[in-house]
Amino acid sequence: VFTSYDPRRWAPHLDVCAYDSYPQYHARPGDWRTAVEVSFHCDLYRALLGGRPFLLMETTPSSTNWMPVGKLKRPGIHRLTALQHIAHGAESVLYFQWRASRGATEKFHGAVVSHSDRADTRVFREVADLGRLLERLEPLVGTRVDARVAVVYDKETHWAIDAAAGPRRDGRDYLPTCCRHYAAFWRRAIPVDVVHADADLGRYRLVVAPMLYLLRPGVAERLEAFVRAGGTFVTTYWSGIADEHDLCFRGGFPGPLRPLLGLWAEELDVLYDDESVPVAPAAGNTLGLAGPYRAGVFCDLVHAESACVEATYAGEFYAGRPALTVNRCGQGEAWYIAFREADGFLDDFYRALAARLDLRPALAAELPEGVTVQVRTDGVQSYLFALNFTAAPVSLPLGDQVLCALEDGRDLRGTLELGPFGSAVCRLGSASPL
């Protein structure tokens, strides 16, 4: 993602969003984490123009020359990632480059036609196969993604967090943290819009805004109105710190969010990478969290005011201080996660919250790690994308659901099988009635 401009400012002047996508597959720390980042950016560029489909402008069918290690894309990955973009709203798969350039910087960048000029290469055949599949996806043109969850990623907050001198020099990780919250929905097939902090929140049931450091005028008010009307809001440590001029709020953090969250954040501790602090869920907590968990990097030391304490630190000089709180406000509730997770807290938290808010997944099944299902719909007909970002085959249980595979028109019942790096596009419902 480019960090040097704010898409929020450009969006009103744009007719169409186009995106160059060069994820680094077959690298560390695992392909599916890379895939989460790709999905995150797709959901950002789609939501930017109100859900309008976007263009995948540049992609490579093979290696990317400027990467530290430009591995060949393994068989299946090219198709898988092309379908992933379409799943999130793309309506094109365009390449850089058609024919490999003979000289200069990009001569070892992947191309549809290699220096060999031959059409019997592995890469050319994979592109041609994908082209045939894309012809079968004609019915999807104009379909949309219908999300009830928004994750806030705000460019001005990103800039302000990166520009801050302290409290830690490295590892502030605003974007990776947003992706980490986002991943909890990705892995359970729940559609998400990625929005900026001024976005219209009317359509959402849940808004997640990690590290909402900077608050422009009106943002806190809109979030409070969203919650009063029945919405659920989740934010974290290092939120409500500075105004639009990056001047700290006086009178106690999280500044204008303090009434909504019902707490005062007195001090922010930071840890070395190899340190962590235990976190213990409160007995009888709202979400039934069992824990224990571990906090790392950031530990906010807060005083609950109107908020209920759902978990506490169980170590350091702040043992017993709140680590997770919820504040009821109007018809909704506002959660505060005071720490950065060092293990599986976020996944447990969002699993329970999704159940509490009845957020429906695209496919009602426990998905293996590294697999997601995304969905596009025209309001009547829905299309599932099953995407396996692991090198092992997987089998997804369909329950009573019948799907029709668009590639060959066959009905799928019982299970959906995906090979290594496998992918499928299916219409919900049997082929027969059509």
Place this chain on the structure above:
Amino acid sequence: VFTSYDPRRWAPHLDVCAYDSYPQYHARPGDWRTAVEVSFHCDLYRALLGGRPFLLMETTPSSTNWMPVGKLKRPGIHRLTALQHIAHGAESVLYFQWRASRGATEKFHGAVVSHSDRADTRVFREVADLGRLLERLEPLVGTRVDARVAVVYDKETHWAIDAAAGPRRDGRDYLPTCCRHYAAFWRRAIPVDVVHADADLGRYRLVVAPMLYLLRPGVAERLEAFVRAGGTFVTTYWSGIADEHDLCFRGGFPGPLRPLLGLWAEELDVLYDDESVPVAPAAGNTLGLAGPYRAGVFCDLVHAESACVEATYAGEFYAGRPALTVNRCGQGEAWYIAFREADGFLDDFYRALAARLDLRPALAAELPEGVTVQVRTDGVQSYLFALNFTAAPVSLPLGDQVLCALEDGRDLRGTLELGPFGSAVCRLGSASPL
């Protein structure tokens, strides 16, 4: 410590020394090693103006924003380090910053009054508590530190060592080496002055000058006069190499120190970080050193001339060559440590030497690692500072000594108890006679 100016040159023109102190506590490799460096610098700035008290000009009551990881100061650390500076001669505890700045680079630097504007914060209360204690320390104003040991840290030697091309690119570590020698006294509560190479040595019984690479005219002569008059001198490898123009001495290292040390240093070997060479104390050596020890990084290959060999290398092609020598000269003696210690040599060496020279500690007890005791006196009345730089409570045996705690006026007998990062200031002798 700032390395870009030579305080020796400024000192004659100064009325008072002021010092900004931002040690990095709660980091690696352990708080007490950080504390040794702080003490070292205090002893330098105090000795610079002949023992006159100095000002602690800037300190933070909480985090330091520009550190890699700006951890909150744990409870107790703020008081502990304030008292540490006073123990070594400071007569002020001043803060940067009183009120947290709202914007710009230092907005996340610790402050007495936080962005919250509140007086019920942990930090504000700790500052207020310390203020109350400082009022009780009124009797210490004008008292001094009375040291019989000098550690030489010479700025021009520092510059010359850093500027040298060879024999190793990294790890020459002049300042850390001086601190490491200094630490042997810190941990056994023996007061030290940190002086430059031209300082008046008349008041000392022991002068330690590690890596005294550069010798200005007169330095060797003054050191020899000091030893002839009964003083003890200790120096190491890479001493007596260059004159004040950084031109190497001809005729054999350590140049003008050669008669005093009674040896010729022919070659200086350097090792990789993971290499070391065994060192074996000689049978019946003066200090009763048992060993074996290990040398690392620097191994000087010397020929003893008039010096006695107290230990030898026990490996490499220089096995059997002197590693530690002592040369009698007039009423005193001059020691040469030919190698950099890779394990506990220095501690054993100085323990034995302190006993041989009858150097009295501030408190006659074996202190736990990470604890020091420092002392200020007006010549009649003495004041002990007991400082625990560990996160564990410690108990210091007092023997027959009775102390009066200045904080509450109570007498202490038997033991002195310090909590985690605990600190105490005591007058020697019972409260009753006053």
Place this chain on the structure above:
Amino acid sequence: VFTSYDPRRWAPHLDVCAYDSYPQYHARPGDWRTAVEVSFHCDLYRALLGGRPFLLMETTPSSTNWMPVGKLKRPGIHRLTALQHIAHGAESVLYFQWRASRGATEKFHGAVVSHSDRADTRVFREVADLGRLLERLEPLVGTRVDARVAVVYDKETHWAIDAAAGPRRDGRDYLPTCCRHYAAFWRRAIPVDVVHADADLGRYRLVVAPMLYLLRPGVAERLEAFVRAGGTFVTTYWSGIADEHDLCFRGGFPGPLRPLLGLWAEELDVLYDDESVPVAPAAGNTLGLAGPYRAGVFCDLVHAESACVEATYAGEFYAGRPALTVNRCGQGEAWYIAFREADGFLDDFYRALAARLDLRPALAAELPEGVTVQVRTDGVQSYLFALNFTAAPVSLPLGDQVLCALEDGRDLRGTLELGPFGSAVCRLGSASPL
């Protein structure tokens, strides 16, 4: 080696080659690997002027001041490396510096006369001893190295490989790869010339050109003519990629080398440093290779056309694809190693190939690791240099061979004994007939 000029272009204008040699001994990853690089460069500068002896212009008898760790040269190393240069064609051993400079950057660089001005130093004595030995080597003046193996190291290929954007950012390692192929001959005492790609190949039986990325006009034709006439050619992955303007060849890699090698290289995979792919020799392969081996960093995916497949990949999506091929062409054969070795493949490969081509070593014995034997001859009389780059003594079996040690004129029979870092120069044949 300096990479900023192409010695091929300078050579026609030079009368004599001079070389400054500062190998980093007693460092990682082992002295003998350092020694291989030194030998490689000697063989390059000698071959540059058609085998004419060259000058060792600068060397140090002791430490090198600008190295990360400027260790003292251990006893024996100075003589050993001086003789090594002579073994490869040097006819001088000159020093930087005679007398240690008193100031500035090079004052801690080794010197024949140290700052002590004394002649009884270890270093001075070693230089004097070597001088006495050199007087005994008078008969070698004008003798030459007679090599039947050429390793191609081409400066323009080096530049082009370093300048390429992709397929990996680091670890392309052209020069180390050439040295690694070279080492297989060094360790079995087979003389080698290191030549550029336009060199006259008429005198060689084997030409090895790893990573011959860039092909100037005529190079492929000359290599093919060399093979047709009975020569053996070995090349690897990432050869035949670009012309003299660094424009990629069209129509299939390895470009103009494709007919000679009988294969088409479709794609080049690259691996992370901790990854590898197994390689399995084919049953009944020409060289009797047993394996299995491991490929790392570079894995070329080729189609054998007229070439025979001698080994295949046994993992990744290219399992079963050729990893080693040989193509018969006229009276000779052309080998293609499609991968970079991650373990001992090259040594096995060249051992078998040397046997197949009847390449005679200077000494017909299995040499211990870290030991080489090199040979100079005037066509009638031959002189062996036995060089032990390990810290352990070694014993070389002489079989029926009788040698005469030039140092003391004694005959050697049965074995040749070398101490740690030991070295010897011997005339082939007994002293008696002279």
